[in-house]
Amino acid sequence: MANAAKESQEPQSHYQGGFHLLQKELMNDYFDQMTRAAEGDGPPAVYLLISGNPVELIRAFDLLPVFPEINALQIAAKHQSLPFIQKAEEVGYSTDNCAYVKADVGLWYQDGQAPMAKVPKPDLLLTNYVGCNVYLHWWEHLAELSHAPIFDIDIPFIRTSDGEPRAEDITYVVRQLEELIPVFEKVSGKKFDPDKLTEVMEYSKETGELWAQIKRMTVNRPSPFDAYFDAVTMMGPLYTLRGTKEGRDFFRDVLKMVEEIKSQGKGPLPEEKFRLVVEGPPPWPYLRIFRDMFARWGAVFVASTYSTVGGLWEFGFSHDPSDPLRSVAMHMLKWNLTNRNFLQRYQQLKSYVDEWGADGLVIHSVKSCRLFSAGQGDMREYFARQVGVPTLLVESDLEDPRYFSKAQMRTRIDAFMESLEHHKLVGLHT
């Protein structure tokens, strides 16, 4: 059996490439900053959300951006999420609520003591409501727990047939950002400095352009890195350090490393046998196990929607230092995955399949995140029936380890990969 032969070869993936080590260093520095801030030795902390995050404005006031989603996923990746989730369930959260929120609420009840850092309490809760409705609830709950001031930035969803934000939407968001400036002045105790914001925007612009170049490298065969499992490594600095010199330098270094891998004709696996596109967030509690389930088949993810939650730079976005607020507004309104409608996501996935030359689509449906998952059965229907791309839908979760069934996951992935292998052999899909 093919399966038995593959057992002996796994795992094939290697994780400690140059950019992984570099990322680890940077993220550890960032977590140390959080711990220092929690201990009273650091700038005020602003909580914000990943989707289309306006971190530039926070950096322009030298405030510390804190992303509870990053904290939650770090806890999950370190296999420690369950006790935090259970603590939240003890105080009334449902098994059916987003487990990122529950892990974060559990963390609150543990006085912010996470495995990788002590998380400072918020000095400002900035609700960048970019697509995800749960964000609104999450920040409302954090406001109840912490009594910190809250500022909601309402981002109208893309809902018209041209797929563009309306002029009124842009005006509305820019106006809210203008109202946010004095709030930041108050929290930071610093006067707004337009030159500083321009400088931050310059770094962001370059960082985004570098990231877009890196993301585009995966059209190559073999793909020099995995656009899911390796891309998530780079997403930490993309959010926490965007708008800083360190962040920009990191992406310069990563681009060099990736170019070198490419020039050597190498990729993340010894041999790239299958090119896949993936939709949905990863199962953080079982990330490596999940990766190896594909690696053993020589399957590399060449594109992922998850890596575009924070921004769609690879499709042409770039921050504009000459018009910072409008540019930040456009980032939140248009240039990220989550504020676009479900059918726009189908189109993004289709362009990945076509332009990146994929053999199949994997939909990882996570219970926690209904923004991603609700309706993915329709997405599967569209790709399998209408587009004619082999499509696999598997279910687990991004934070809660109780929803990952290893044996069942593996059986389904193996069956899918066997059928893809068959497709390749008989030339059904290339």
Place this chain on the structure above:
Amino acid sequence: MATTVSSSQETENLPGIVNGLRNLFEDPDFQAVAEIKRASGKPVVGHFPVYSPVELIYAAGIHPVGVVGAGNQIEIAHADSRFQSFVCSVIKSTLELGFTDRLQIFEGMLFHSICDPARNLASVFKRNFPDQWVEYIHFPQNMVTEGSLDYLESEYRRILARLEDLSGKKVRNDDINEAIGKYNRARQLMRDLYQFRREHPDILTTKELYTLVRAGHILSVEDHIGLLEKAKVLAGKKTPLVRDHIKVILVGSFCEQPPLDLIFSMEEAGLDVLDDDFLLGRRWFTEDVPDDGDGIRNLANSYRDRSVIAAVKHDSRQQKGKELVDRVRRFGADAVIVSVAKFCEPGLFDYALYRKALMEAGIPHLFVEFEEKMWLFDKIQTEIETFVESLLLD
């Protein structure tokens, strides 16, 4: 205009009228809507929960119909392959209505920014029913900026233009103000009936009140006003029931609706419901929307500054837990029933806030989960009976 209600002459008492009304909304084939459509010649637009600006639909010469899934009236055969097991029933049953051609009498469907599944549902509708008019309203979630007023006004103007495309009618400001006046009247009557039940829950039952409100999802606003006016008179003539109940406020059922028989079972299990959030969107405003001046601006302004607290509307000026505790004290309720639709994330999140606030205030509460597609109610009924007994014997 002849409709099911105004033509029902046989009963002039409230229980009789209520029994005659349930067919209106427990019919997955929308026969009453077809009849109204035939008689009025108007196109029909279905609006998904929670709140929808029905005045705009009406002003455009379109008959608005509240589409809240299919309750326990149909089997889900197709929609559960599109939406996963962890998505609430009302999403799936509404899609199933589409897949089984039951929404063909609707020219359009209008969805709103209430939660992530409802938003994705609007997209899935667009893809699967490309010939249908499908729209989506993004309601503002920043209530403290003046910008949200301008924004919502522009959103309403966009939707109105799309409605005009559908009906071919050019809407004047006067049309909108006329619609506001009528819906104000219906909302005022519903507020009156809610107050009457608060004072006399042993006279006007929750099953009756619910049915009267729900009829407004189907009927024309004129007929709904007629029905509510008649109900108000008849309620005053009813004799009180003798029963040993506790007084409660029920929250959490603002979107997907429990079956009518479950509402009845809950009440029978020992609840005098002083307030609830069933069909909250029909009763969205705390006071009349001004019906002179710029109608669209007034609707937007009322949404922002004069609407009810809701799980699907975020307002940093309010604290939901505190508001609920205040309401319990103001109405003299003994307890709170938090009744949430299974997998309803907004409702489940609010429960965590309510639980904390109620426990801190020493107010007893019971949490129950329901699904619109339920047939058996004994589990919830037993839970409520036990809860009621524990309070009565305390």
